[in-house]
């Protein structure tokens with residue numbers, strides 16, 4: 001929280017205009033959102049802005065009828081935006097394509113017809129396992145056009161992870177590609193899909209986009225080529241957008257939690273769309289001249305909200321890139337910004353730290369003068385990376401918009417606001433809550449933590465973008481988000497509020513890791529490990545990493561008959577990769593005789609953390625969990641084995 005190297009020598013306060021806007025939103029939220037929601041096109045206006053009669057199941061714009069695809073496309077194609085570019089797309093090979101709003105509109109209508117002809121109805125779930133290609137937003141919008149619910153699974157997930165999500169959602173159709181590219185190599189998406197679908201009884205059809213061009217096996221009666229289906233649909237096809245209830249789900253997106261399988265975060269249509277529209281406007285003040293680049297994969301919420309829905313609702317031009325950020329050279333992204341004239345660049349601290357490591361010369365080679373704002377998301381940004389981003393990339397001209405939010409929140413929650421008023425920035429702080437957000441830092445007892453003291457960030461009021469529930473698990477929704485502090489939304493994040501009211505994030509307070517900004521539960525990695533025949537018990541913790549923020553480290557107790565070896569380590573890594581995906585692979589696996597546990601049987605994670613961070617036994621004596629020093633010492637002895 002160093003303020004010594006601040007680039008702004010000004011008074012730190014919320015800003016008059018920003019404070020006024022926030023106060024207005026809090027004083028009368030229903031009136032506030034009644035006005036704001038009219039920025040979108042509704043088929044029927046709501047009867048009630050917010051129904052909170054069944055807390056915490058809040059309902060937004062009740063009685064309202066709306067369609068996502070209509071708001072993203074139809075309403076633009078009857079204006080001067082018709083031939084405006086929606087996406088400038090670039091593949092790893094250097095191929096560039098542009099898609100105008102009108103072209104996207106035509107494609108979406110045709111693909112909506114394809115889906116209808118395959119029997120997809122309102123409320124059906126459609127799984128998507130695709131790389132960053134224009135067919136992905138097309139499929140999402142075609143689904144929402146007919147009221148179907150899309151369930152995107154990040155294309156880096158394994159077959160098992162894909163199957164779990166498809167089965168939980170009960171998806172009828174899977175849309176995938178033959179393959180995609182990563183550092184010039186082919187990623188075999190169809191092959192992975194085939195393995196997954198074997199375990200998915202609800203899947204009726206698999207639609208395959210031809211992208212990598214390699215040979216794939218098409219299963220008779222089940223697999224269909226996207227281009228063949230589309231070629232049968234006339235180009236003038238029009239599918240009327242289904243007016244869905246504002247409270248009908250728009251999509252499910254699975255994310256990691258503390259326990260059990262990933263949670264199906266369910267977002268409602270009206271509230272979500274209104275929230276992403278306004279948050280994008282508030283934070284970045286997007287306008288018609290912008291070339292917006294959000295580098296997130298659409299497989300995560302950042303891509304849903306700010307590669308697809310937010311930019312399209314505003315009718316702006318986005319740049320979209322499929323491939324590795326440093327391929328073929330470390331200046332791939334700076335080169336893309338220069339060539340396409342990107343005006344707003346929104347990426348993760350991990351990417352920033354990686355580019356910082358490559359060296360300034362890769363950035364300085366390029367003319368980045370079109371940039372007017374820079375964004376950050378996904379994990380706390382350390383002041384050093386913030387200042388590098390600000391100076392080397394933004395030339396001290398572009399404000400850093402550090403947006404804090406979650407899959408569950410739908411859109412930005414705490415962030416500077418170019419579209420309202422820019423408050424003085426402090427490197428590493430996301431500043432203040434957006435309008436409608438009442439954020440507080442609580443201590444363990446649910447009391448506001450004193451200024452400068454670490455606590456848990458909570459949100460005390462509902463907002464339109466909040467999740468509706470967890471798919472088919474309302475009890476878990478209540479327990480996870482509103483159980484920690486009765487009736488108040490619990491974020492699971494550590495935070496500090498400073499003397500100026502600025503909020504600083506200090507990482508997750510639960511057993512969830514942020515590896516390169518990706519969210520992964522330690523339980524998922526542990527379950528993957530114990531599903532291997534050699535593993536009796538496993539405990540996974542996060543270890544600080546200079547680039548990725550944190551990386552998983554696993555402590556493993558082997559079954560009798562198995563002995564620790566480098567080969568076994570490699571095999572376990574491979575097993576985790578196959579069970580969850582590359583992001584879950586431990587940076588290190590440590591074989592131990594026994595996991596340290598308290599008398600009540602809880603794994604002493606803090607002890608494990610202390611071990612990997614190289615803490616001394618002295619520090620260890622301050623461990624919580626009610627473990628006595630004796631207990632800790634004994635545990636350490638018993639662990640024995642191959643530490644480090």
Ligand code: WT7
Nearest residue numbers: 302377378379380402403404405406407505519
């Ligand atoms: C978790 C949510 C929100 C889109 C991408 C991640 C961390 C996110 C920030 C930020 C500090 C951040 C939090 C949060 N996080 N943005 N600007 N500063 N931490 O979505 O995968 O649901 O992860 O990401 O820990 O709880 P997600």
